[in-house]
Amino acid sequence: xxxxxxxxxxxxxxxxxxxxxxxxxxxxxxxxxxxxxxxxxxxxxxxxxxxxxxxxxxxxxxxxxxxxxxxxxxxxxxxxxxxxxxxxxxxxxxxxxxxxxxxxxxxxxxxxxxxxxxxxxxxxxxxxxxxxxxxxxxxxxxxxxxxxxxxxxxxxxxxxxxxxxxxxxxxxxxxxxxxxxxxxxxxxxxxxxxxxxxxxxxxxxxxxxxxxxxxxxxxxxxxxxxxxxxxxxxxxxxxxxxxxxxxxxxxxxxxxxxxxxxxxxxxxxxxxxxxxxxxxxxxxxxxxxxxxxxxxxxxxxxxxxxxxxxxxxxxxxxxxxxxxxxxxxxxxxxxxxxxxxxxxxxxxxxxxxxxxxxxxxxxxxxxxxxxxxxxxxxxxxxxxxxxxxxxxxxxxxxxxxxxxxxxxxxxxxxxxxxxxxxxxxxxxxxxx
Amino acid sequence: xxxxxxxxxxxxxxxxxxxxxxxxxxxxxxxxxxxxxxxxxxxxxxxxxxxxxxxxxxxxxxxxxxxxxxxxxxxxxxxxxxxxxxxxxxxxxxxxxxxxxxxxxxxxxxxxxxxxxxxxxxxxxxxxxxxxxxxxxxxxxxxxxxxxxxxxxxxxxxxxxxxxxxxxxxxxxxxxxxxxxxxxxxxxxxxxxxxxxxxxxxxxxxxxxxxxxxxxxxxxxxxxxxxxxxxxxxxxxxxxxxxxxxxxxxxxxxxxxxxxxxxxxxxxxxxxxxxxxxxxxxxxxxxxxxxxxxxxxxxxxxxxxxxxxxxxxxxxxxxxxxxxxxxxxx
Numbered sequence: 001x002x003x004x005x006x007x008x009x010x011x012x013x014x015x016x017x018x019x020x021x022x023x024x025x026x027x028x029x030x031x032x033x034x035x036x037x038x039x040x041x042x043x044x045x046x047x048x049x050x051x052x053x054x055x056x057x058x059x060x061x062x063x064x065x066x067x068x069x070x071x072x073x074x075x076x077x078x079x080x081x082x083x084x085x086x087x088x089x090x091x092x093x094x095x096x097x098x099x100x101x102x103x104x105x106x107x108x109x110x111x112x113x114x115x116x117x118x119x120x121x122x123x124x125x126x127x128x129x130x131x132x133x134x135x136x137x138x139x140x141x142x143x144x145x146x147x148x149x150x151x152x153x154x155x156x157x158x159x160x161x162x163x164x165x166x167x168x169x170x171x172x173x174x175x176x177x178x179x180x181x182x183x184x185x186x187x188x189x190x191x192x193x194x195x196x197x198x199x200x201x202x203x204x205x206x207x208x209x210x211x212x213x214x215x216x217x218x219x220x221x222x223x224x225x226x227x228x229x230x231x232x233x234x235x236x237x238x239x240x241x242x243x244x245x246x247x248x249x250x251x252x253x254x255x256x257x258x259x260x261x262x263x264x265x266x267x268x269x270x271x272x273x274x275x276x277x278x279x280x281x282x283x284x285x286x287x288x289x290x291x292x293x294x295x296x297x298x299x300x301x302x303x304x305x306x307x308x309x310x311x312x313x314x315x316x317x318x319x320x321x322x323x324x325x326x327x328x329x330x331x332x333x334x335x336x337x338x339x340x341x342x343x344x345x346x347x348x349x350x351x352x353x354x355x356x357x358x359x360x361x362x363x364x365x366x367x368x369x370x371x372x373x374x375x376x377x378x379x380x381x382x383x384x385x386x387x388x389x390x391x392x393x394x395x396x397x398x399x400x401x402x403x404x405x406x407x408x409x410x411x412x413x414x415x416x417x418x419x420x421x422x423x424x425x426x427x428x429x430x431x432x
Numbered sequence: 433x434x435x436x437x438x439x440x441x442x443x444x445x446x447x448x449x450x451x452x453x454x455x456x457x458x459x460x461x462x463x464x465x466x467x468x469x470x471x472x473x474x475x476x477x478x479x480x481x482x483x484x485x486x487x488x489x490x491x492x493x494x495x496x497x498x499x500x501x502x503x504x505x506x507x508x509x510x511x512x513x514x515x516x517x518x519x520x521x522x523x524x525x526x527x528x529x530x531x532x533x534x535x536x537x538x539x540x541x542x543x544x545x546x547x548x549x550x551x552x553x554x555x556x557x558x559x560x561x562x563x564x565x566x567x568x569x570x571x572x573x574x575x576x577x578x579x580x581x582x583x584x585x586x587x588x589x590x591x592x593x594x595x596x597x598x599x600x601x602x603x604x605x606x607x608x609x610x611x612x613x614x615x616x617x618x619x620x621x622x623x624x625x626x627x628x629x630x631x632x633x634x635x636x637x638x639x640x641x642x643x644x645x646x647x648x649x650x651x652x653x654x655x656x657x658x659x660x661x662x663x664x665x666x667x668x669x670x671x672x673x674x675x676x677x678x679x680x681x682x683x684x685x686x687x688x689x690x691x692x693x694x695x696x697x698x699x700x701x702x703x704x705x706x707x708x709x710x711x712x713x714x715x716x717x718x719x720x721x722x723x724x725x726x727x728x729x730x731x732x733x734x735x736x737x738x739x740x741x742x743x744x745x746x747x748x749x750x751x752x753x754x755x756x757x758x759x760x761x762x
């Protein structure tokens with residue numbers, strides 16, 4: 001190869017390299033009015049499973065409206081970051097699923113379409129939506145930033161055979177009972193309760209419930225964080241103590257962040273699990289529905305002054321539309337389609353969650369014991385997580401502090417009121 | 433002795449610039465000739481600007497803003513707060529400042545140990561494989577595998593190996609060898625630092641090995657012969673011939689390894705997930721957590737800029753000291 005050839009060749013390679021570098025930054029948002037891009041959250045056993053479940057419904061929507069929806073199922077570990085990137089860049093999908101606890105945080109970015117009365121009317125009307133679910137779709141006093149899609153709540157799942165073997169006849173209704181039963185169940189390499197100890201979000205959800213029961217709040221009425229109040233310290237300590245003091249949780253659970261606690265429950269390694277809509281996940285892990293019972297999450301035997309009768313957050317998935325969409329009408333009609341009675345029944349039945357619209361909730365598909373328990377919790381004893389812009393930060397900071405406390409408990413370091421308070425104070429100082 | 437023989441490879445610019453053989457080939461300068469070099473450089477410059485310079489400048493700008501979720505969509509609305517982010521993150525009396533400092537020390541210890549062990553393993557293997565023997569090529573290829581494996585796949589495998597209940601490490605240590613009664617944790621608590629270090633050394637030493645092996649090819653055999661005639665043993669030859677001859681390679685290798693490990697994000701991120709335990713809270717992960725998880729990109733950028741300045745100072749000091757020493761020798 002002569003020098004000239006070499007020069008041309010090098011220039012070509014460099015030019016090609018610069019072109020490929022540019023090629024990566026495409027605009028996801030659909031430009032044509034006949035297409036939409038949709039990021040779905042991972043509701044089923046795997047990303048692939050979700051695609052298989054959603055595709056027939058999207059095909060149906062295309063047949064009805066002529067709009068083709070391209071779906072991408074985003075794993076939970078990436079979803080918030082990718083939503084944030086889409087909000088920041090003004091590029092990305094048209095329609096997205098969001099965890100309902102993030103509603104107010106994402107609302108604060110101003111990147112989501114506001115569902116004022118007109119927009120709600122366009123997707124089927126405000127009155128159809130379950131009020132508790134709608135309350136978890138944005139900050140109070142503002143138009144919701146999203147529309148509820150799937151509703152869920154925490155329940156106590158217990159292994160019927162393990163309970164029978166230990167001579168326990170009914171699921172625990174108080175935490176004291178749960179600890180006592182847990183001790184009976186923690187023998188022979190098996191454990192009483194499985195906990196997803198290294199997953200900050202799961203930890204934060206429990207932090208909320210326990211705090212409510214102890215009469216605590218994570219934010220005051222002005223939206224300022226109140227992490228290290230005595231109530232919150234007691235609440236967090238109660239939860240960590242299942243591993244640290246009661247020793248009904250395998251120390252290994254301090255490492256769990258990939259739903260290993262569900263697997264442990266499905267495999268019989270742990271007899272109890274606190275989870276939202278675990279049924280469909282347990283089914284894929286070959287645990288038949290008659291092998292486990294579903295009960296409401298326990299309460300404190302004697303709640304302190306101010307303690308609330310709350311045993312779950314209003315959990316769920318909302319659907320939001322990005323303002324940057326070039327096809328807002330199409331996006332809204334897609335939201336309307338996904339929240340229609342028919343689709344609500346089909347999808348929630350598959351995922352084991354509950355419809356977020358009243359009209360579909362009466363379907364006989366939602367009268368199985370698991371769904372009945374979830375329904376009852378949602379109607380009577382569930383409360384939404386604080387709908388403040390800093391909610392996602394709360395989940396991260398407090399959830400991570402709890403992860404570190406579980407790590408302490410697992411490695412035999414004492415978990416005391418002081419050590420809990422210190423962690424919570426640190427977390428609070430990191431809020432701005 | 434060393435300085436007189438380093439001439440062929442120590443400074444590569446010299447022989448090329450003074451090469452008389454090229455002169456007759458040079459053609460008269462026309463407009464086409466003078467444009468070509470710039471055309472050739474253009475893609476590189478554009479990419480350099482796009483990938484390095486512009487993001488860096490933007491990062492510095494971000495560190496002066498209160499860039500939270502309220503302003504992330506439209507940066508022009510973010511209040512300009514000057515050095516407030518720096519004051520908040522570098523205030524060593526606050527929780528955030530203390531954690532940043534802790535993270536800094538952890539990262540420094542991690543980098544020094546990781547580079548040290550990686551270099552030690554690299555030089556040992558390179559020296560052992562310097563002389564030809566049967567199976568040398570196979571060993572070379574084998575040693576390079578950790579470097580050739582994709583980071584994610586390799587580190588995820590490590591995280592499986594290190595799990596307490598189901599990991600292979602505990603299975604071997606506890607169940608098979610019976611060295612410990614209790615199953616230790618490797619991914620949380622104090623051990624997490626050492627786990628991270630082992631994985632990092634495992635990943636990085638093949639690079640050191642590769643560079644040092646290449647450097648050894650340039651050491652003339654006569655030097656060893658002369659040393660042998662003078663009666664120098666293995667250690668003496670290593671100290672007086674091999675290491676001085678490898679000095680130029682080592683200079684670059686140690687700096688590059690240090691910068692890579694100090695900035696290492698993939699290894700801790702994949703090994704621990706988004707939030708590393710305190711004991712292994714490397715600075716890159718710490719910054720990631722501060723900006724992405726708490727949505728405070730301003731203070732995240734302030735930490736990044738502070739880190740950049742620190743690394744600049746370290747690199748400059750390193751180059752200055754090593755250059756001066758080289759001048760002294762010459």
